[in-house]
Amino acid sequence: MSLKAFLKKCLMEYFIITTCVTAAIAILGLSLDPAAKFGYEAYFSPLVFGLISLVPSFITYSRKELSFRQALVRKVLHIVVLEAMLIGFGFWAGILHGAADASFFGVAVFIVYLAVNLISWQFDKKDAGEINKTLKSLQGRS
């Protein structure tokens, strides 16, 4: 994949990630600390988390075609580095204060990761459906 195409993919994923992070913060906040009050600076946190989440994506980038195994290894490495970076940032920013916080946060990150991948998968499935339908027409199959 060219770098330009990869960056375009990252940009699309950034918006999906930011939306999912916003939803996750809202759900976690309402469950754990519903009385909390924030200033306007709190609106930046999904954007910042989204940007930090995007950096490990470069692990999955390759100009050469990857085999299924290579792609899978990079995907696993990606989630490990992603969790480490976000949890590290959480401690640095004073959001996380111990192992329990980190565990809970790690699970939330993993759920957002799955949601982002699921949404991308749904778009790809839709594309595949359109391609299959057009192929059938082209080939004269019913």
Next chain:
Amino acid sequence: MEAVDNKVFAYTAKKVYELKCKLYEFEMLYENRRFFRCSKSFVINLMKIGSVRPILNGRFSATLFNGEEVIISRQYVPELKKRLLGEDI
């Protein structure tokens, strides 16, 4: 058609042929005959694709009528959609 070690091979139902031309040359010569470049190493015949499905990392897998699976790189998927929608159906 598959490019391997600077050689290009054409696979038909029963035989394998080595082509004298490069893969990109074949692609240019036969793109109007429903052949499609799906990755850096493969050109496939659109009329021989049974179905496509998404797989890991944004790529697609094309299953041919003979059961073979060929990977369609993500960068070639928009081109595939453009080719199919532009075909006279």
